[in-house]
Amino acid sequence: MSSHPVQKKRVLWINHFVPYPPKGGLLIRTHGLLDKVLDDHEVTLLCLVQPRLLAPYFESVEKGLSEAKEFFESRGARIQFFSMDNEKTKWHRLKTAGLSLITDNPYSVNWLHSAALKAAANELNYDSFDYIHVDTMGLLGNLGTTLPADKTVVNHHNAEHTMMERRAEKETQWAKKRYYAIEAKKIGRFDAQMMRHYRNHIVCSPEDKNALSKLVPGMNVDVVPNGVAFKHEVERTPQVGKLLFIGGLDWYPNHDAITYLLEAVCPLIKQHNIPIHIDIIGKNPATSIKNMASRYDFVTIHGYVDDINVFYRNAQAFLCPLRDGGGTKLKVLDAMNYGLPVIGSDIAFEGITVTHNESGYVVNSTETLFKTLCELVQTDKNTESIGQKGRQLVAEKYDSKTISERYSHLISEYN
Template identity: 30%
Template sequence: MKILWLSHLCPYPPKGGVLQRSYNLIRELSKYHDVSLVAFNQKALLPTRKELDAAINEFSKFCQNVSVLPISSERKKYGRWLLVLKSIFTRDPYTINWLKDKAMFGLLRDRLSRNNYDLVFFDTISLAPYLSLFKKEKLILNHHNIESEMMLRRAYNERNLLKKLYFYQEGKRLAIYENRECPKFDLNITCSHVDSERILRRISSLEVNEVVNGVDVEYFYPLGGDRLNNSLVFAGGMNWYPNRNAMLYFARHVWPLLTEAIPDIRITVIGRDPPARLINLANEDKRFKVAGFVDDVRPYIDRAAVYVCPISDGGGTKLKILDALAMGKAIVANPVACEGIDVKDGETVLFADSPAEYVKKIKLLFENRKLNKKLGLNGRKLIEDKYSFEKIGRKLATLCEGL
């Protein structure tokens, strides 16, 4: 089959979240079918020409054709902020207006004039404005999250009244947009049964299937290095609000209790764009290390005694949890961080949803090495059985062939 993969970002390097999922699915799908990639470049992810060229070169190894365009609103100073204001007074949500681009319409028309695609894969609902270009191709829509549900959850958790109202309005408009556009696709793909149930509650007629998030099991595996006693690690880009809010919560409410209960505790927080509050804490308390972006998270995860994930917002499934499981880590996490992943409290992770519970569960895993090892072994086995990207990619290829 000839497949056109349309993306809201160039998913490289594949370090976490959407980047990791999309990169691996494209790579695996290309083993079975001819895949061409057309993507926007989000400057926050690939800010330099050198980085963009590296991404294009990487995808050229397994894609038939690779085209990447800048996002129009990001070419102008304050362009995105002006678009936010404009979107308040339009029918469509901000994310739809953000990716509606004349240059992309032109590029896609050119690709269609030169190629006969069997299938077009839309990597997010925000690319639905380009649906009108495709008349005879089969269409798949990928849901990294159910965007409206995630936005409404963000509104619920937001304390600032103006932001709360804005997120609520966006969430409601996204729901209306999803209700209208999702049925136009031949297949909707979600990351988990949880997200499938969420969207089917609203649009019961949808054709939906799960293509779960996964792990490159040959890259993420237990390295077997020496572990630092009483040490924690978290990895996640701080430019994604669920990660940022999770670690700000942890620093404010959990860390003081942990240092009182375990004076020699230490933590390493990994991820690009750490907020000033975390950097200030790291300057004041040498036990709290902010590493920022790193090329390879594996040594940091391997050295830690426990992986902590206090995420209580967002949607989809958290690839950081899958990576930690693949590396045989004992994990203490908010249940929301594990939504859609087939983990069990006490068997593959320990759940915590209050500062006191985090202290209790982390202390338990520091002291009980047998339990710590059990969680790690069970987590690795779960990944090998259900979450290898090789197996997941084969399922996606089969779904494409079945349309």
């Protein structure tokens, strides 16, 4: 990072959701990146409104938008909200998914269509900005190649095409498998087309940088890690055998992970009578998950919980058996930040430099996951020491304050 004072820039920040409140993966990454940028620069925010992202946290969408506006204006930013044409009802989303089968663009681009945002963008004087941050590739379906490429940087929360490829590979239903495979190709084709015009990008992990570089070699790709606000003090009263998962259960990688846990791992826990209790927290759990969980008296589905501190405090470890998804998992960094050792797959730890049996437990099969759980409750396996090393890793590499400061300096030094 430069030791010189930050040079104030005029920043246009275009987002596919309202980055408030800082709860949940997408919200935490963007809110965290913005933190120091708001202090150091003159920021104009253009945000699409996704009602389903706001709904769990506010009594109404209008209340959420009002609080978000108040927050960002108190930080000196100008902010505007724009409706999404395909987010009005579930029927609109289903119609968009169907129409995406016969269009060149993928669903992720068609879904983010906003006539209001497109019209507003066409009226902007881009000469009045020094730096333009586009928070996801799909927004370029509205913006096309109209932005000045020399001062536009596209953020990637994950490498979308590789995430969709994974989903296609593991899907067992032929029709869905085919749909996801087609979507993966469309995403890759759209991203490659736009990357030939917009050559400056930021990603949250080296894995995502490698995936983008394979699409179009020669891109300018900076790794700006995901981060969480480091907690300098945490209270731990762990109970042996008390395990925790936190993550939105309407997000398919989380849904898949919990389904796998309930179908493959919980029967083994029950069969061998292992003294374990699993708390699963996350908004919008499917009926199928609730029904599967009801078979086990050692599993509790909580749904959305406003105050999760007591769960972090009392859990012995955090379970994250992801088999799908992309990007760096903020749920994992959150757990590490609270001092919980994380038991997770390679996918769970993507972008996080965890060392097995030192700062976390890397497990990639049902057998090794079950064995690790047994060792945890039978020997206590020095879990607190591993949790503390994970916390230290967050402090050193994944503190959102430090990451936001670095991004602010990147903007300041951008020419």
